[in-house]
Amino acid sequence: MNDPQTFADYVSDLERYGPNLALAKRSFLKVEKVTHHELRDRSRQVANFLIGRGLGPGERVMVIATNSPEWVELLLGALQVGVVLVPVDASSSQEIALRFIDEIGPRMIFTDGNLALNSSPDLEVHDLGELNQLIADAPCTAPGVLLDKEWPAVIVFTSGTTAAPKGVVLSQENILANIAGILERIEVGEDWRLLSVLPLSHMYEMSGSLAVLARGAGIFYMPRVTPSAIAESMVEYRISVMLAIPQLLTLMLERIRQVASEQGKSASFEKALDLAQHLPFGARRILFRSVHSQLGGRLRLVVTGGAPIPLDVATTWERMGVRMVQGYGLTETSPILTGNGLNGRRLDSPGRALYNVQLRIAEDGEIQAKGPSVFHGYLNNEQATREAFTDDGWFRTGDVGHLEDGWLHIQGRLKFVIVRSSGLKVFPEDVEIVADKSTLWRAICIAGKREHDGESVVAVVAGDAADPAVDEEIAKVNAQLESFQHIDSWRRWPEGDFPRTRLLKIDRRLVEDWVNAAEAPPGPTGTEEPSGGDVVLRALRQSLDNPGAAIKDTDRLADIGLDSLRRLTVLSLLEERLGVSIADDAVDAQTTVAQLRRLAGEGSPVEATRRPPRWPYWRAVRILGNGLRETVIRAMIRIWVNADVDGREHLADLDGPAIFIFNHSDDFDGPVVYHALPLGIRSHLAVATGADVMRDHKMLALLVRVCFAGFSFARSEPYMPSLEYVGTMLDGGWNVLVAPEGRISTDGRLQPFKSGIGLLAVNYGVPIVPMKTIGLAGTVPLHAKWPRKRSRVTVRIGQPLRFASDRDYEEVTATLHQVIEEM
Amino acid sequence: MIGIDVVGVEEFRRQLDLGGANFVRRAFGDGESLDSGVLRLAGMWAAKEAVCKAASAPPERWSDVEIIFDDVCAPWGRIRGERFGLTISSEPDFVIALAVRLT
DSSP states (O other), X not given: OOOOSSXXXXXXXXXXXXXXXXXXXXXXXXXXXXXXXXXXXXXXXXXXXXHHTTOOTTOEEEEEOOOOHHHHHHHHHHHHHTOEEEEOOTTOOHHHXXXXXXXXXXXXXXXXXXXXXXXXXTBEEEEGGGHHHHTTTSOXXXXXXXXXXXXXXXXXXXXXXXXXOOEEEEEHHHHHHHHHHHHHHSOOOTTOEEEOOSOTTSHHHHHHHHHHHTTTOEEEXXXXXXXXXXXXXXXXXXXXXXXXOXXXXXXXXXHHHHHHHXXXXXXXXXXXXXXXXXXXXXXXXXXXXXXXXXXTSOOOEEEEOSSOOOHHHHHHHHHTTOEEEEEEEOGGXXXXXEEOOSSSOOSSSOOEEOTTOEEEEOTTSEEEEESTTSOOEETTOHHHHHHHBOTTSOEEEEEEEEEETTEEEXXXXXXXXXXXXTSOEEOHHHHHHHHTTOSSSSEEEXXXXXXXXXXXXXXXXXXXXXXXXXXXXXXXHHHTSOGGGOOOEEEEOSSSSOOBOTTOOBOHHHHHHHHHXXXXXXXXXXXXXXXXXXXXXXXXHHHHTOTTOOOOTTOBTTTTTOOXXXXXXXXXXXXXXXXXXXXXXXXXXXXXXXXXXXXXXXXXXXXXXXXXXXXXXXXXXXXXXXXXXXXXXXXXXXXXXXXXXXXXXGGGGOOSOOEEEEOOOSTTHHHHHHHHSOHHHHTTEEEEEEHHHHHHOHHHHHHHHHHHOOEEEOSSSOOHHHHHHHHHHHHTTOEEEEOTTSSOOSSSSOOOOOTHHHHHHHHHXXXXXXXXXXXXXXSSOTTOSSXXXXXXXXXXXXXXXXXXXXXXXXXXXXXXXXXXXXX | OEEEEEEEHHHHHHXXXXXXXXXXXXXXXXXXXXXXXXXXXXXXXXXXXXXXXXXXXXXXXXXXXXXXXXXXXOEEEEETXXXXXXXXXXXXXXXXXXXXXXX
């Protein structure tokens, strides 16, 4: 396959994978999907739209928004015109956004609609979510701009370790070269399904995404990236690949171990890990099938970067049957310099140089690079640009390392090397590798403290372990280090965790500044912060908008100004950050901070939404189920119910999945209504059955699943996952049968409908077919086991109804109620 | 029997941004939060607080306090089967709600 020479070629090449899913994102109930074909067309429309607005090569468009299909459409659109895209972290404040706007001078800005930026004749501000409406009238022909490889493509600001962020200008060639390099190293499969967890404003995500799209793979976005959303999405989208940072993998591994220990399986889990190293990958996945089912069952590969992954974490994942592929690079290098391949990968190295990257190690150990993916300079900063290159034109990465038969080993950042008075050099990273193994502290950061002669090695500890315990643990760490590397002293970081960069790396610069600025008290010192404050304390302070608020464990929430609104915010934050759900009524104005902390520790883990099983929809099960239903069950129904059906002709214009609703007057009506529909529909008709029934009556649940393709549907909060699941079924081409009353009517009268039906009608835009049974009530009264009488029943099928997406769902619910009432 | 609550819209917006999706899910029922602007959500929050005060009992879950708009968009509240008359009034900066238990 030829690599595309320009982004016009890149976009044309998407044609190869036309119907494959390229991008998807859940927004509320709907999943927005874009195929490769549509991505090609829409990015061309974006290009033509930009041209139509008078934008040409070199002009700038800024995007301050979370990842979405529109984000990628905009990127590819801009690249086809030579318009420079400037992505800014979506969580930036108004103030920072304004500063960037000042520096960049964009002609157009796309946001999530949360920043108050004013449009003016010179600056158009749009909501990225409305991109598709904006470009609707633009033609989807190739824009035909003659692209120059040297043109700047994007300007990406390097994240926060320096006071003023530097704008890295990357050319079209830089990015194309890196995509080619990545694809030469890793064979991306057309069937890959990627979960996106990193911001597209970071080059690692941007180049990685463009590379996998170029091979026909699909990328899935989440509305909000949280641990629970990641877990759910892995299952829902059957994710096979992730681009991740090591911290996420460590966190996921902790959760897996926690689940194992809750099930009392810790010992067998560790034993299985031991055993797995001797097994081939397929067997490992079988051995750890329960872990894989938590992860959606398809995760095969994780590409990590951004920071070195601890060897034991990488090894554990590999033993569970997930391949770990590490890489290394910097924003300035578009970003990948070295990478492992799928075969012959090593866990202790970020790999070998890509085919189009040259590496050398300078005398002081600095890794230096050359190649078509290396940038040419920073925006408006000649001095920084000069400092970034050697006299003979090599890019200085600022990292120290060495090459071993071409395999790179990184020791650390040049500027954080601690130089002792003896001249010996200590890499903080070397000490941290040893110290990180301890679980006594939450995190540890090694920094150099300037003494009158040279520097000393200071360990900064985050966490609440008692001082003597830390002393003892530091001594243990020192015992495993060379004597010149020994930690000389330690201090406790004043907050629960260290400041971190966007990729969650500890912000060393700030820690080092703190170590050197503070009047160091003699000897090891703790702080006065109540221990374990961390997440709870941070949530309280954030809610109060007072980062320095003095909060004691004995304070009652009312005393520190936490009203019911702020309490709710704090509970929401704890749920997001700790994954524990604390009941609203467990916390009131009189609750103390200590009690809240205990609740946060003990709160029930957010109940993972159990998705209905997929096996009822396997072909073999459907053949069996349909067979049983059409023979045995149908015959049984006929013994008791003699049904006439009116209005079948209304079904003629149905051309896709529909939702069928009916009045729930009797336990028997589900099967009766089911059989009133023609075979063509009922062979693809799934019944929404009360979740409590499915849970408490196992035999009935089995029958419903096998014979009626049933799935469980919540009758109490939370409804949302069930409503979403109906969407999944409709997407998969299934008709769905629902009783909107939610329960059987005891007096034969139609009860109010649950408004979920209105939501479904409005959000999915599928036809709703009203049905009514007359004369069935009392055949099998509630809680009776057997039919009480034989009935002659009429089933009326009404005209399918469609509702526009801007209709009020309450009103639609009322309309549907009335329609069935009047049938 | 009666309850009243006033909500500062700016502060409400801040808490809403901070608490994010979990906040919306915990505070409002599935239907209530759809397509609603901050002002409307703030109004609904004030209404919930007012209803709880009129019921003289905190809710088990905030989403159990239902705020319903009838055909002419007049609001009323419901918690544990009890109905409450409601009136909500808003200015750009503040929202106020008054609830009365209907017997």
